[in-house]
Amino acid sequence: MKKSPLIADKEGWRTVREESKYKDKYVEVTLDEVFTPTRPDKPAHWTVVHRKTAVIVAPLTAAGELILVRQERIPARLHQWEFPAGQVDEEDSTDEAVVRAAALRELREETGYELAADGELINLGVSFSSPGFTDEHCHMYLAKGVVHSKEGTAYDDGEGITDCRAFTRGEFRRMVAEGELNDAHTLSLYARMCARGIE
Amino acid sequence: MKKSPLIADKEGWRTVREESKYKDKYVEVTLDEVFTPTRPDKPAHWTVVHRKTAVIVAPLTAAGELILVRQERIPARLHQWEFPAGQVDEEDSTDEAVVRAAALRELREETGYELAADGELINLGVSFSSPGFTDEHCHMYLAKGVVHSKEGTAYDDGEGITDCRAFTRGEFRRMVAEGELNDAHTLSLYARMCARGIE
Numbered sequence: 248m249k250k251s252p253l254i255a256d257k258e259g260w261r262t263v264r265e266e267s268k269y270k271d272k273y274v275e276v277t278l279d280e281v282f283t284p285t286r287p288d289k290p291a292h293w294t295v296v297h298r299k300t301a302v303i304v305a306p307l308t309a310a311g312e313l314i315l316v317r318q319e320r321i322p323a324r325l326h327q328w329e330f331p332a333g334q335v336d337e338e339d340s341t342d343e344a345v346v347r348a349a350a351l352r353e354l355r356e357e358t359g360y361e362l363a364a365d366g367e368l369i370n371l372g373v374s375f376s377s378p379g380f381t382d383e384h385c386h387m388y389l390a391k392g393v394v395h396s397k398e399g400t401a402y403d404d405g406e407g408i409t410d411c412r413a414f415t416r417g418e419f420r421r422m423v424a425e426g427e428l429n430d431a432h433t434l435s436l437y438a439r440m441c442a443r444g445i446e
Numbered sequence: 447m448k449k450s451p452l453i454a455d456k457e458g459w460r461t462v463r464e465e466s467k468y469k470d471k472y473v474e475v476t477l478d479e480v481f482t483p484t485r486p487d488k489p490a491h492w493t494v495v496h497r498k499t500a501v502i503v504a505p506l507t508a509a510g511e512l513i514l515v516r517q518e519r520i521p522a523r524l525h526q527w528e529f530p531a532g533q534v535d536e537e538d539s540t541d542e543a544v545v546r547a548a549a550l551r552e553l554r555e556e557t558g559y560e561l562a563a564d565g566e567l568i569n570l571g572v573s574f575s576s577p578g579f580t581d582e583h584c585h586m587y588l589a590k591g592v593v594h595s596k597e598g599t600a601y602d603d604g605e606g607i608t609d610c611r612a613f614t615r616g617e618f619r620r621m622v623a624e625g626e627l628n629d630a631h632t633l634s635l636y637a638r639m640c641a642r643g644i645e
Contacts, residue, residue, distance in 0.1 A: 260523045269468035269475050273493045283518050293520040294472045296495050319482050320577035321492040324459045372625035376576040378519035409484050423641035426571035435633035441640040442622035
């Protein structure tokens with residue numbers, strides 16, 4: 248898998264070796280040997296699960312509602328509400344324009360919504376899923392001003408999407424408070440929105 | 447790895463097969479064959495990365511400050527601030543008392559803080575790291591009222607913890623807003639706090 252510059256070696260980090268132990272279309276497991284900023288003399292050894300770069304979008308309507316999709320998540324045996332999200336399949340996932348296009352594509356395919364003519368796709372940074380074991384990270388966007396698209400949704404049964412609904416901000420906040428929303432990327436995006444006063 | 451009841455088969459879910467493809471001390475990769483609520487006739491096939499149950503704690507002092515640790519995260523090649531967190535090593539990670547004890551242990555070992563005599567450990571539910579590929583989930587707690595413990599910290603160099611500091615709520619909020627905090631579990635816990643008005 249092509250590496251995002253976000254997880255490339257930077258000051259103080261030097262990768263000596265990455266030994267592939269398992270690989271399929273979805274994940275690769277490597278044993279890494281790495282010099283780190285605080286361990287410049289003796290490399291650390293670590294198991295790393297590699298995943299493609301991801302995108303997630305908080306779709307906000309002019310009426311102030313947030314759009315969620317309900318999706319079956321096989322690894323967690325859960326059927327739950329989340330913001331629309333997906334992976335960046337293009338090789339050049341390091342290009343901001345490619346990542347933005349992937350975000351708009353996932354928005355449209357999973358919810359049937361698209362940015363309005365006067366809508367705005369606002370970059371809210373990145374979150375790392377679980378940086379103790381995986382390099383997976385997710386670019387977060389607020390799609391401010393979304394409307395129904397002419398094309399509608401486009402996903403196959405394999406994705407396990409079963410519903411899509413608009414929620415008021417009050418409903419959404421209650422679902423976060425009461426633990427009905429428990430996808431870390433959906434929660435991370437909401438955290439960024441709260442801290443920026445977009446709540 | 448022992449399964450948490452959170453990821454056991456429940457209504458509509460039936461696991462036919464889990465074929466182990468890779469396993470070490472830290473992760474196990476299986477190929478699962480699973481009937482899901484919306485696919486009762488034809489099982490889905492999915493790659494799943496298994497991890498132990500995790501815990502994360504937001505330590506809040508009487509003065510209203512939040513305690514963070516700075517940690518090297520090898521998979522992400524990052525050296526960043528996070529809430530103290532760790533894994534539940536005990537076999538019986540399904541017992542709430544065991545999970546709470548793990549949360550208090552991680553708090554003390556990583557920060558040197560402990561609950562004050564009149565402190566309270568408040569359960570804020572769970573977040574799933576990235577339920578499209580892993581069963582990893584993290585029990586989130588607010589440790590309301592923490593003080594320096596007599597024992598101090600207890601971690602080894604391998605954990606890559608390099609600093610621990612108290613941050614005012616304003617500083618913390620700014621770090622979330624500006625993308626200085628980007629660990630999904632730290633952000634998820636903050637989202638739950640915001641939604642409950644604990645911000």
